[in-house]
Amino acid sequence: MARAPGSIRDAIIAFLETRPDGALVGEIREGIAEKIGTVSPSSVRSYLNLNVPGKFERIGKGQYRLKKKLLNGHRAASPVLRHGTVELVHADCFEWLEKREANSIHAVVTDPPYGLIEYTEGELAKLRKGKGGVWRIPPSFDGHKRAPLPRFTVLSTEDHKELYRFFRKLARQLARVVVPGGNVIVASNPLLSHIVASAMWAGGLEMRGYIARLTMTMRGGDRPKNAHEEFQDVSVMPRSMWEPWVVLRRPLDGRVQDTLRKYKTGGFRRPEPERPFGDVIRSNPTSKSERDIAPHPSLKPQEFLRAVVRGALPLGYGVVLDPFAGSGSTLAAATAVGYSSIGVERSEEYYKLAKRAIPLLAELGTNQAGLHSGENGVNGNLGRATKRPKADPHKKGRGLRREGNGGARRPVL
Numbered sequence: 001m002a003r004a005p006g007s008i009r010d011a012i013i014a015f016l017e018t019r020p021d022g023a024l025v026g027e028i029r030e031g032i033a034e035k036i037g038t039v040s041p042s043s044v045r046s047y048l049n050l051n052v053p054g055k056f057e058r059i060g061k062g063q064y065r066l067k068k069k070l071l072n073g074h075r076a077a078s079p080v081l082r083h084g085t086v087e088l089v090h091a092d093c094f095e096w097l098e099k100r101e102a103n104s105i106h107a108v109v110t111d112p113p114y115g116l117i118e119y120t121e122g123e124l125a126k127l128r129k130g131k132g133g134v135w136r137i138p139p140s141f142d143g144h145k146r147a148p149l150p151r152f153t154v155l156s157t158e159d160h161k162e163l164y165r166f167f168r169k170l171a172r173q174l175a176r177v178v179v180p181g182g183n184v185i186v187a188s189n190p191l192l193s194h195i196v197a198s199a200m201w202a203g204g205l206e207m208r209g210y211i212a213r214l215t216m217t218m219r220g221g222d223r224p225k226n227a228h229e230e231f232q233d234v235s236v237m238p239r240s241m242w243e244p245w246v247v248l249r250r251p252l253d254g255r256v257q258d259t260l261r262k263y264k265t266g267g268f269r270r271p272e273p274e275r276p277f278g279d280v281i282r283s284n285p286t287s288k289s290e291r292d293i294a295p296h297p298s299l300k301p302q303e304f305l306r307a308v309v310r311g312a313l314p315l316g317y318g319v320v321l322d323p324f325a326g327s328g329s330t331l332a333a334a335t336a337v338g339y340s341s342i343g344v345e346r347s348e349e350y351y352k353l354a355k356r357a358i359p360l361l362a363e364l365g366t367n368q369a370g371l372h373s374g375e376n377g378v379n380g381n382l383g384r385a386t387k388r389p390k391a392d393p394h395k396k397g398r399g400l401r402r403e404g405n406g407g408a409r410r411p412v413l
Contacts, residue, residue, distance in 0.1 A: 009144040011035040018098055022065030034169045037162050081355055083342040086331050090351040093323035093344040097173040105178045106130035106265055106318025109309050109330050111298055164199040171203025180253035183312045186246045193244040205248040213243040215283040215305055279313045287324030294327035294357035302364055305333035328354030334360035
């Protein structure tokens with residue numbers, strides 16, 4: 001994967017911000033490898049030497065630190081918006097996590113940029129033009145315009161290695177700021193979930209399984225390109241009808257009951273007293289009303305996010321973090337179910353979008369039939385106990401329906 005111009009410079013500066021007393025060249029290389037991957041020793045030494053005394057001070061043999069005036073300048077506070085129980089931060093999540101107090105987050109629910117390249121300015125420009133790059137614009141189907149999809153099949157072996165490093169680094173930082181027993185729930189896809197799960201396990205989190213979001217997508221199922229007439233009965237890969245969300249947690253502090261008592265974490269909140277939180281959730285596609293409010297390429301529906309976010313805090317206590325906030329849909333879901341939340345978003349465009357979208361998404365009603373048909377049994381009130389449907393549960397909700405807007409009634413815990 002080609003690096004963006006200035007990425008080595010930014011990585012060196014970001015690392016030395018965390019080491020105000022300086023670091024050896026070898027330590028600097030290891031630090032920036034966590035951010036952008038392996039960089040040759042000569043590149044690091046050359047950049048350091050060429051920028052002494054402009055940006056760096058040489059304080060010993062092979063040892064450098066960031067100049068004090070630059071260090072103080074880079075420590076300027078990130079813009080923060082506080083609205084009710086939501087805190088939205090315009091910052092790079094890795095830099096924000098480095099400064100965050102340990103044991104201060106109770107759950108993480110997030111949908112990260114999986115290809116790591118699809119949200120670069122160049123690829124987003126191609127997306128806006130409607131052609132080229134990593135984004136695929138699916139054809140209209142049934143009279144409905146489909147949302148763009150990143151083509152993860154174009155990622156190279158090196159891209160996969162970069163992806164592994166990205167999520168291992170994220171896990172290491174989350175393992176410090178999340179309290180023991182805190183859930184970390186990460187959106188993925190069938191092509192990359194194995195990389196995400198193994199990397200985050202290597203980063204210090206415990207693997208706890210997957211949540212299957214059952215939803216029909218336009219990914220896969222196609223006939224061979226430029227040979228579709230010759231091989232009419234062939235699908236190159238299965239049509240995707242589900243989306244895996246990787247479920248991890250920070251290791252417990254003692255037994256589950258000990259962790260629940262001390263940190264209010266260590267499990268999932270039941271949707272009903274007699275029904276456990278399940279790992280299969282039926283989900284309609286994101287509704288037009290939500291996409292009009294928050295036109296983000298990977299916007300997830302509120303009905304699904306509210307079910308997951310609500311379940312992430314077993315006792316309904318604590319702070320939910322989304323380190324890749326995007327349009328703020330996770331924060332809106334947390335608001336709708338009465339939780340406190342923090343979102344971190346690097347893109348100025350999406351940060352501004354989230355500021356507008358969060359209160360509007362939080363106030364949306366959802367298709368109660370869609371919510372009620374979920375495996376978790378979550379109804380439109382997101383937590384109020386309901387009777388089981390009399391209809392055969394194996395037949396009920398078998399057909400996936402398009403999400404509707406059930407009005408502006410705010411859900412009640």
